[in-house]
Amino acid sequence: MLQVRESVVEAEGLVRSFGGRRAVDGIGFTLDAGECLAIFGPNGAGKTTLLRLLAGLLAPTAGSCRVGQVDVRRGHAGRAQVGLVSHASMLYASLTARENLEFGASLYGVADPRGAAVQALAAMQVLDRADTPVRSLSRGLQQRVSIARAIVHGPRLLLCDEPYTGLDEIGSAALTSALAERRAAGAAMVVVTHNLVEGLALATHVAIMRGGRFARFERRAEVDASAYASEYRELVTLDA
Amino acid sequence: MPEATSIALAPPGMLRAAWLVARKDLAIEFRTRTAFFSALVFALLGLTIFYFAWDSTAVAAIDLAPGVLWVIFTFSGLLGLQRSFSVEQADRAMDALLAAPVERESIYLGKALANLLFVSGVQAITLPALALLYNVPLSHVALPLAGLALLAAIGLVAVGTLFSSMAVNTRLAELLLPMLSLPFFLPIVMAASGTTARLLAGRPVSEAWPWLRILIAFDLVFIVACTLAFPYTVEE
Numbered sequence: 001m002l003q004v005r006e007s008v009v010e011a012e013g014l015v016r017s018f019g020g021r022r023a024v025d026g027i028g029f030t031l032d033a034g035e036c037l038a039i040f041g042p043n044g045a046g047k048t049t050l051l052r053l054l055a056g057l058l059a060p061t062a063g064s065c066r067v068g069q070v071d072v073r074r075g076h077a078g079r080a081q082v083g084l085v086s087h088a089s090m091l092y093a094s095l096t097a098r099e100n101l102e103f104g105a106s107l108y109g110v111a112d113p114r115g116a117a118v119q120a121l122a123a124m125q126v127l128d129r130a131d132t133p134v135r136s137l138s139r140g141l142q143q144r145v146s147i148a149r150a151i152v153h154g155p156r157l158l159l160c161d162e163p164y165t166g167l168d169e170i171g172s173a174a175l176t177s178a179l180a181e182r183r184a185a186g187a188a189m190v191v192v193t194h195n196l197v198e199g200l201a202l203a204t205h206v207a208i209m210r211g212g213r214f215a216r217f218e219r220r221a222e223v224d225a226s227a228y229a230s231e232y233r234e235l236v237t238l239d240a
Numbered sequence: 241m242p243e244a245t246s247i248a249l250a251p252p253g254m255l256r257a258a259w260l261v262a263r264k265d266l267a268i269e270f271r272t273r274t275a276f277f278s279a280l281v282f283a284l285l286g287l288t289i290f291y292f293a294w295d296s297t298a299v300a301a302i303d304l305a306p307g308v309l310w311v312i313f314t315f316s317g318l319l320g321l322q323r324s325f326s327v328e329q330a331d332r333a334m335d336a337l338l339a340a341p342v343e344r345e346s347i348y349l350g351k352a353l354a355n356l357l358f359v360s361g362v363q364a365i366t367l368p369a370l371a372l373l374y375n376v377p378l379s380h381v382a383l384p385l386a387g388l389a390l391l392a393a394i395g396l397v398a399v400g401t402l403f404s405s406m407a408v409n410t411r412l413a414e415l416l417l418p419m420l421s422l423p424f425f426l427p428i429v430m431a432a433s434g435t436t437a438r439l440l441a442g443r444p445v446s447e448a449w450p451w452l453r454i455l456i457a458f459d460l461v462f463i464v465a466c467t468l469a470f471p472y473t474v475e476e
Contacts, residue, residue, distance in 0.1 A: 055339050058476055076341030080249050084339050088332035092264070094271040103264050107340040109251035133271070149336070153249060 006069075008033050008188035009157050013063035014053050016046075023049040025212035028063070031188040031205070033156075036179075038199030038220075039192045041209035042236045047192040048087070050209070051159045054190060055084045067157045080108055083155030085163045089146040093135035097121060097145040100134060101152045108153035120148040123181065125174040139166045147175060151182060158182055160191045164198055176202075196232060200225050208235055249341070254349070257342035261350025266357060268327055275323040276358060279316040283366045286312040291373050301374040306436035309370055310429045313363060313389075314396065318418055320358040321400035324351050325408040338474060348401060348470035352463075355397040363389045381439040388439070391452070392432040394459045399424045402466040405473045424462075431455045 007030045016024040023046045031037055041047050052058040054065050056072035056079045064071055070078035084090075091100045101117035110116045121127040124144040134142055143166045150158065158179070164172055179189065179202065193199045200206065200220065206228075207217040215235055252260060269276055290308045294301075328334035337347055367385065371378040378385060400421050407416040432455065435448040445452075 052476075057335055057338055076251050079339060080251055080341035082339065084335070086332060086335060088335070090333050090336040091331055092268055092327065092333055093330060094268045094327075095264070099267065103260065104336065104340070106260050107252065107257065107337075107342055109249045109341070111248060111250070 006033070007031065007066075008035075008068060008186075009054065009190070010066045010069075011054065011063070012065075014050065014060050014065060015062040016049055016053055016058055017061045022061075022212050024053060024060075026063070027212075027214060029205070029207070029214075029217065031157075031190070033186040033188060034183045035204045036183060036189040036191060036202050037205040037207060038203035039190065039207045039209050040194065040196060040199055040232060041192075045209040046212040047209050048161055049212075051084070051086075051161050051190065051192060054157070055079075055082050055159055057084075080153070081156040083150035083153065083158045085147050085150045085158070085160040087161055087165075089134070089142045091134045091142060091146055091149065094133060096131050096133055097126060097137070097148070098130040100145065101149050104149045105152045110153050116152050116154075117148075120152040121145070123151065123174070123178045124148040125170060140168050140171050143167055144171050144174065147178065151178060154185070154187075155182075156187050158187055158189045160189065160193075162193055163191065164193070164195065196229050200228065208232055210235065251341040252346075254343045254346040257340075257346035258349035258353060261337070261347055262353040262357075265324070265327070265351065265354035269323075269354070269358065275320045276361060279319040279358070279362045280365060282319060283312050283316040283362055284369055286315070287366065287369055287373055301376050302440050303437070305370060305374050305376050305440060306433040308374075309366070309436060310392070310433040312366065313359070313392070313432075314422070314425050314429055315418075316362050316366070317355075317359045317393070317396050317400065318421065320362070321355055321397070321404045321421070322414060322417055324355055324401060324404045326413070329408055334474070344471040344474060345467050347474075348405070348467055351405075352397050352401040352466075355401050356393055359393045359397055360390065363393065376440060378440075380442075384439055384445050385436065388432060388435050388452070388455075391455045391459060392428050395428040395455060395462060396425060398459065398462040398466050402470055402473065405470060427454060427458055431458070 009031045012028050014024055014027040015022060027050055029037060039047050053060050059073055067078045067081045072078035098117050101120055102113040105113035105116045118127065121130050124147055126141055126144045129137060129141060134145060147163060163175055167175060191199060191202055203220045206220055206223055207214045294304055367378060370376060403417055403420040407413040407420065410416050431451040435451045438448045
């Protein structure tokens with residue numbers, strides 16, 4: 001019997017201009033269930049703008065992004081399948097970790113917001129601080145809660161912008177484990193990072209972004225990890 | 241942890257999502273109480289300053305009170321409106337709201353509902369304080385006055401919530417919000433103070449009907465217009 005693989009995310013010719021400048025300039029890729037794309041690139045390469053386009057936060061100037069065959073800018077079904085970990089925590093400092101997650105889960109229509117919040121906090125090993133106001137948590141713990149918020153609704157596409165920033169050893173291990181669980185559950189991921197080692201360890205696909213475009217895009221298996229760092233530096237310094 | 245492919249999501253409809261946003265805003269305000277107490281203290285101080293600046297031999301309390309009341313409600317309301325979207329900006333929580341599978345209009349309606357309860361709370365404490373300080377009997381007009389205050393508050397928050405979302409991303413948010421809002425508040429203040437004057441003078445409510453019609457029309461037009469305009473104010 002022929003098995004049809006369903007893509008989780010399909011980005012096609014994504015362009016986003018700000019004034020006359022193209023922050024993202026014709027990006028396209030497809031990820032299937034369980035796949036992870038790590039994107040490297042210098043500051044200002046357009047990585048964060050690309051994530052915001054994939055999350056449906058920005059309207060593309062041209063092109064489209066579909067998650068589970070649904071355009072993220074049209075209707076809710078596409079956005080409901082996306083989880084976003086950003087530079088900022090996107091949490092309410094006055095609310096507790098649990099309240100933040102319950103609010104997020106309710107907005108996504110999770111049947112049991114409280115249960116989902118507890119599960120996600122436990123996955124990030126921060127359940128013992130569930131009833132602490134976010135403002136009282138350290139930066140690293142806030143990052144863990146922020147990641148828990150992003151996975152509380154079981155997204156099919158997880159977008160992570162420097163997810164390991166601020167995490168200690170326990171937090172990093174919890175994140176790696178949570179990401180592995182997500183992938184095993186059929187989620188795809190796009191991870192933006194400056195850390196080549198972390199990115200290469202996670203990814204099934206890797207890309208180097210420069211000037212809004214993918215200067216390189218390849219399968220992880222085709223990449224020589226030992227040479228990648230020097231190739232990356234060489235490519236990035238072309239801009240300098 | 242929920243399964244990526246099996247979890248059943250049923251995103252809330254517009255009114256349910258609006259209620260979730262309003263409940264969250266009220267929970268934040270309940271925890272911090274900064275905006276409410278700031279607005280309340282401002283309102284009570286305003287009443288006191290007007291009281292000491294008032295020459296009771298030249299102007300009767302019943303003539304002064306309506307103007308004082310609505311000037312104070314307008315400016316104290318702005319304090320709460322200012323905070324409405326700044327709580328979303330602190331750690332870019334607004335991004336999480338916009339990424340959620342809910343209508344953007346529901347975010348506006350939720351914010352407006354929370355602001356309405358906030359403004360109404362300040363009004364509920366300020367009105368008796370006015371009665372005490374200025375010795376203006378309100379008991380005989382308490383019900384129509386409460387209805388009028390609600391009608392006016394709806395108009396204030398409908399406009400103010402929209403402008404708050406526009407102003408919050410600017411460097412001069414504290415200045416821009418009053419500058420944008422106050423010209424639109426003018427019809428509300430005129431209608432509300434005109435009606436209040438008639439009510440305090442013991443005139444029948446029917447005499448204030450032309451003002452009330454303006455208020456009701458203003459509320460309906462601006463609730464609809466601002467709800468429809470809101471998604472464009474949060475688009476980058």
